[in-house]
Amino acid sequence: MPDLHPSSNEEASREGPPLRVALVVMPFASGDRPSLATGLLKAALARVGAQCEVKYFNLTFWKMLGHGRYRTISQALPNTVLAGEWLFSQVFWGRAVSDWDRYEAEILDDPLWGMGAEQRGIIREALALAPSFVRLAYESNDWSRFDVVGFTSTFEQTMASLCLARLIRADHPGPRLAFGGANFEAGMGLPYLERFPFVDYVSIGEADHSFPELCQRLARAKAEGVDLASVELPRGILGRSDLRRGAMPILGDAVPSSRTPEVVEALDDLPTPDFHEYFDVAAKIGCDRSVGEGGSAGPWLSVETSRGCWWGRKNHCTFCGLNGEAMGFRRKGAARVRAELAELEDRHGRRPIQFTDNILAHDFFEDLIPSWAAEPEPVRKFFEIKANLRRGQVEALAAAGIVQVQPGIESLDDATLVEMRKGVSAAQNVALLRWAAESGISAYWNILFGFPREPADSYARQIELLPRLSHLRPPTACALIRLDRFSPNFNEWREHGFSEIEPLPAYRHIFPFAAGDIARLAYFFRYQHPQLEAALAGGRALIKAVKRWRGAHAAGEVSRLELEVVEGEAVLFDERPLLGAPPRPARRLSAVELALMLACDRPRKPAVALKVAGAVAGEDARGELVEAFARLREEGVLLELGGSLITAALLPRPAALAELKIAAGEPSWLRRAP
Amino acid sequence: MSKLHKYLVTTDADTGEVIRVEQLGSAGDLTEVAPETLGALKVAAVVDGTVREPDAAQAEQAPGVFISGELPGVDEEAPGIFVSGELPEVDGGAPGVFFNAELAETRH
Structure with a gap:
């Protein structure tokens, strides 16, 4: 077994009192599991002798708002509306940047990037609680006892973090305030330094090494009585001194290589994450008992x-x-x-x-x-x-x-x-x-659409296919693609056929900055392309088909396409209401039909599938084979997709298949396959 | 030496009646306590961003104490940052109520 703590405390700074660090997890991080980032950093900080407490304020808000509502905002609302960021931006900026009416009209009602009306009330409920929550998080601690307060932000945690950081700095000039997580990766981190003067450091990549290194340097400076603001920063951590150097990349530019973070190669050398605070708080506020509701299981x-x-x-x-x-x-x-x-x-x-x-x-x-x-x-x-x-x-x-x-x-x-x-x-x-x-x-799984070079008939093909698969789990979502930073579609947008790239409109309701500055910190972008209108028309029909499937699935409507071995015989059950036809009576499959279905358990070219099944039919029964092939395809039991055949029906487990009675002359592999 | 305890008080938005009182921990945890606990407390309320000293009447009417007004700490000189005069949607209808309370007799 490898040593998971190869250097625990060996590297601890002996030059003064330990550095005291708080790592803060704000809404809307999932309440169903601990933060891996803060768990890893807490354990890494222990190796260098720093004292670290993780503050799971996301669970505090979870408790105030209720699990179902919290989870909806955290995991169910489309991230194109950035609801979790918007409601805390209201706490930060007030109504001058946006208000409910404008947000609803310009963002939630947006036909492409908005959301339906049924869950909007949850955003308003969270909005009503947000100011009290921020005050509560602030009042929970004497922040002056920390040397560093770090905030992690992935998905929608940034504005909540900024709200608390601002309060801390207003009353306590001592603690250094650091930000990290995916929302600050690469050049995205710099605008926060520029625009929010209480932000002292931004980690712009993997911080497993750089953040503990920063804390060690701060500890030494503290022990020596040196101004913490003068500490030289490790690679991957940007600070206000980087602004003075004028190292401010614009959209598409890179952070200077001398400042880019080290990518962690040896994952085995990382510590086991420390999740104690999460499970302690989860037990105290009851979310270890409640998160099992609503379909999730946890923590x-x-x-x-x-x-x-x-x-x-x-x-x-x-x-x-x-x-x-x-x-x-x-x-x-x-x-x-x-x-x-x-x-x-x-x-x-x-x-x-x-x-x-x-x-x-x-x-x-x-x-x-x-x-x-x-x-x-x-x-x-x-x-x-x-x-x-x-x-x-x-x-x-x-x-x-x-x-x-x-x-x-x-x-x-x-x-x-x-x-x-x-x-x-x-x-x-x-x-x-x-x-x-x-x-x-x-x-x-999901269905995405709207690629500039997507063939127009791909929508019709999928709409025809979906009802045939209605015995399987439906997609979670069906949506127009976004342009996400770091993706090839974003980095090479011209080559991929996109134009008019700009941040999603929700950012304008969160940050009162010029468009160019918002583009530097945004992760989600919208676009145009010549086929967009056609894609939207096709997409609407596709979404409708997915909604039908999801609705039937949620209602528990029976949909079944399954091959079972009944008294030694292969029997096909086909009941797929979304096909619009009455259920077909269960029927015994011929050996040829069974062979075709088993041969196409995995994708097979038609010629190969027919050759395999042909061994069952024999030369004399070529007509039977062709007839069976046509019937199974017509019934949607065998699907031809992009030149490959695949069986749609659920197949029996090998143990059940072994009970098949094989007639004289039929191959024994019918009982072993798939 | 007394220790400052802090509580989240949740009230019925229509009647002002106390629904729940929870003690705030430093981990952000909330532990429900009996509403009667409030009767023994000296209450200070955060109103308009400042802590107001408790008085007897306020202590008796603790459920009616709200946070409102702007949050302190906005750097008015920060580029691109400005202060709004009021918080959105936080008025008499806010279901989340917070105040400081000092248990004078509690010793730690």
Whole structure:
């Protein structure tokens, strides 16, 4: 087992009293799990002898607002309206920048980037509580006892953090105020230094090394009686001195290389995150009991086994900006992951685990996943995966307790997938969704549309396909693509056919800055392209089809397409109301039909599928084969997507298939496949 | 030596009746306490951004104490930053109520 604490306290500063650090987690960080960023930094600070407390004020607001409402804003509202930022910007700026009426009319009602009316009341309820919450967070501590107060901001935490930071600085000039997280990555961090004079430091990338280094330098300065503002900053941390140097990149420019952050390569050297405060507060305010309501289950542990994206490294999906400037794939060793999980289980008990990785490392199928599968009762886990898995790998995930996945499925049309550079086909996506359903895995997926070079007929193809898949889990969302900073669509917008790039309009309601400055700090952008109107028309029809599917699924409407072995015979059950036809009576499949369906368990070219099944039919029954093929396709049991065939019906587990009665002359593989 | 305790008081927006009293911890935790606790407290309220000293009448009417007005701490000289005269949506209808209270007899 690797030593998870190779340097605990060995590097501690012995030159004076320990530096006292508070790390603050503001709304709207998820209340269902601890912050990995602050957990890692707290543990890293312990290694250098600093005293650190993590303040989970997101849980305070969770308690004030109620779990359901908090979770809606945190996780369910479209981030194009930036509701979590807007309501705290109201606390910060007052009504001069925006007010409810203007926000509703210009942002929430926006036909492209807005949201429906049914959940707007929740934003108003949160808005009413926000000022009291900010005061409460401020009053909870004597901030003068800290040397550094750090704020983490990913997704929508920035304005809430700025509200509290401003209050702290007003009464306590001593503590240095630091900001970090994805919202400050690369050049996005600088405008905050420029515009908010109480912001002392901004971390513009991975801070595992730079923030503890900063704290060590501050501790030495404190011990020596040196002005903390004069401390030279490590790479990756920008401060007010960088403004004086005039190092202010504009949109598209990079931070000078001498100031860019170090990318952490050796993840095994990072400490096990310290989540004590999260679980303490969660227990005190009851969210450890409540988060199980409403479909979520938790609280979860937040754990990372890797950073970056191995797929994006060689073929960056055009719409994805998730990895910022740290795309290179780095992973922990399997032994280290197991040791870390054991340590976390010792501290916090057995809990479901949300892995924060952007993509599962494929070689974990060789070591880590089998070891989890060997446990008597593997703990429930969530992972983001790539959809190009094989059936055996999906079954291995389920056996290892990975029963919730985000497989990166964003379209069911090959032409659109090519535009996205997803590196998977529509048939592979369908196979993954079906295998997940057969294995008891919940696969969360989406449909994106609106790419400039997306063929117009991709919408019609998907609209025709969706009802045939209505026995599977529907997409979580169907939406027009955004332009996200760091994505190829953003970085190479001309090459990808976009024009008129500008920040989403919600930013204007949050920051009273000139357009150029907002563009420097924004992450989400809107655009134009010649096909946009056509894409929107197609998209509206697609959204309607997805809503029908989601509505039927939510209402518990029975939709079934499944092959079962009944008394030794293969029987097909087909009841898919969204197809608009009455349920077909269950029917016994011929050996030829069964062979075709099993052959197309995974994507197969038609010629290959027919050749495989032809071995069952024999030369004399060529007509039967052709007839069966046509029938299964016409029924939507066998789908032809982009030149590949894939079976849509759920297939029996191998144990059930083994009970099939095989007639004389029929191949025995019918009982083993898939 | 007395210790300052701070509470979140949630009231019915229409009637002003106390629904819940919660003691605030330094981790941001909120621990519910009996509303009667307030009767033993000297109450100071944050009103218009300043802490007002308690008086007997106010102590008895603790549920009616609201935070309102602007938050202190805005740097008026900061480029691009300006101060609004009032907080949005925070008036008599605000369900979240906060005040400081000192338990004079509590020793730690």
